[in-house]
Amino acid sequence: MNRRLLWLALLLAPVAHADAPSMASDIQAGRAALTAGQPAKARGLFEAALAQPGGAREDRYAASMGLGQSELWLGAYPGAASAFRDAHALADDTSGRQAADTGLAQALNAQGYPRAAYALVEPFAKGQLKPTVELMRATQALGWQDLGASYLDLAELPPQGYLSTQYRLLKDDIQFAESAQLEGDFGYSHDSDGLDTLHFGTSYRFAPLSNGDWSQRWGIAAGSTRIDDGVDVRHMVDLSLLGQLRLGQYNTIDLNLGPGRTGGWHYLQGTAGWTLQPGDSFSLSTGVERAPVPTNTAIADRLIDDVYSIGVSIRPAARWYVLPTYYRQNFSDGNQRDGGTLRVLLSPYDIPDTSGAIGAEFSARIFHSSQPSHGVYFNPANYRTAQIGLVGVYSLNQDWKVRGVASVGRQVVDGAGASAYTVGVSLNGRLPGNGRLELQMGRSSTASAAGGGSGYWNNSVSLAVRYPL
Known part of the structure; x- marks a missing residue:
């Protein structure tokens, strides 16, 4: 099942360096393929970028993030997890590591590893939509909805889109689990x-x-x-x-x-x-x-x-x-x-x-x-x-x-x-x-x-x- 453009906004950020022109062009082409809804083509382009010798650390990070998103879209979750782990190791700052960890949490949730996913995003999820969605998925799978209840009120929530829809559905699930219930x-x-x-x-x-x-x-x-x-x-x-x-x-x-x-x-x-x-x-x-x-x-x-x-x-x-x-x-x-x-x-x-x-x-x-x-x-x-x-x-x-x-x-x-x-x-x-x-x-x-x-x-x-x- 398609996982939509969960990380597309991040991937559209410009390549930080162009020390390896072929790598930069492959990354840009991979992003374009994702935008066009062609994850298989995008995966090949990001793999080609990573196969290039050398290249700036920032570029290899961007290619790893793109490869992870492509693998997620194709349902190749072990490959996605590996790519996001590589991206985490290449990240230069906290926000980059958190983005990679959130992608890894999505891959882990998709494979049925909610405890590992929860441990990844719990330290920084509050106030951020993408990691909050993965945290809520993990608590839903574990029956820990009470631990996800404090994440229900984001300051800003986009009016529409895949992430917003998933957040609202998971919010309904948590509110249902935390309420008194009548069953027949x-x-x-x-x-x-x-x-x-x-x-x-x-x-x-x-x-x-x-x-x-x-x-x-x-x-x-x-x-x-x-x-x-x-x-x-x-x-x-x-x-x-x-x-x-x-x-x-x-x-x-x-x-x-x-x-x-x-x-x-x-x-x-x-x-x-x-x-x-x-x-x-x-x-x-x-x-x-x-x-x-x-x-x-x-x-x-x-x-x-x-x-x-x-x-x-x-x-x-x-x-x-x-x-x-x-x-x-x-x-x-x-x-x-x-x-x-x-x-x-x-x-x-x-x-x-x-x-x-x-x-x-x-x-x-x-x-x-x-x-x-x-x-x-x-x-x-x-x-x-x-x-x-x-x-x-x-x-x-x-x-x-x-x-x-x-x-x-x-x-x-x-x-x-x-x-x-x-x-x-x-x-x-x-x-x-x-x-x-x-x-x-x-x-x-x-x-x-x-x-x-x-x-x-x-x-x-x-x-x-x-x-x-």
Whole structure:
């Protein structure tokens, strides 16, 4: 996706020296190519300028900045980062180094390194549009919107243009995150066994309280779920305390806990999780989840399960993510399940001259049950599945984005193999009044708590709408 003329104003400054006429002419021609919307041509010209022997330091700085901008425009973010690092080393003054660092922050944000981007521009961003935009992007990605709130009021903001638009959008995002929020959600699923599950929920989140690197946010949520298998209908209701805490820059805690009830059965349900993320390339997460098994026969037996999990996210390269997770699932009927999941993600590549990007994903799951059973919930002795597929992202405009996934593979249930597939699409966007909408639809043949095996499928749809108050 084009990054427009983010640094064009800087690049149009005249070349300071002309010790090497060929270098100067290549730089001027490269700037003209950028102005004409020809980043590939500009890249070649700036590379040619830098290939010239000698040349004034100021000229090599200008050529490196131009090369960085060309690479950004073309989506070649590692090359852009390298060019801006070279420009920083060549800069003669503070403003030149800050300009190079801002370009580097843009390249790092585009590659998903928000912590590194934040550290670069935080010392000097206040009062400057370009570094402020990159700082706000970084805080948005990290969930540190409270740290970006003090950058919301620039003294001067151009009335239009790419940077101004991005600033206003990011400002809306920060104001949304820093406000109290009201949310309503809906979910429905139907599977090949005839099980229908319908859910309605609502939640209220108070505005976060922040002090430096520490932040806390609390709220309450309520939900109602109807389960119909064609023979019997069960209703479940729940009430939860919501909590989100950031402890310094490395630790976050998420809570969603409270009582639940169905008929005369009362129970504790919800989730709790802790994440340690010391950098952009590694994180460690642990979690606990407790919920009734979502089938009518299981609810009639008052069957509930506790899940304990630990996982890591490892980033061996800029576009690759590896996410293994181990879990232990304890059922109230005495069954114990040991399992694991693995996801390997290839971050989407921008498709030239479009608003789309495409990536890939591999996913796998395996578990073993100590007490296999039939009829109450899906509980084979052994289960494993693996799928590989494509992930696509398309921006309809600056406010709306569509994401799709399609994957195929194989699953094995107690030695019996069958094909497996997953397809899904989601729509995310902004509503009038700074609201947010998320719509998801999907179909999968992989196993769930309710069913699985050859011929099984499950269709689902969910909708969530949030508004700041």
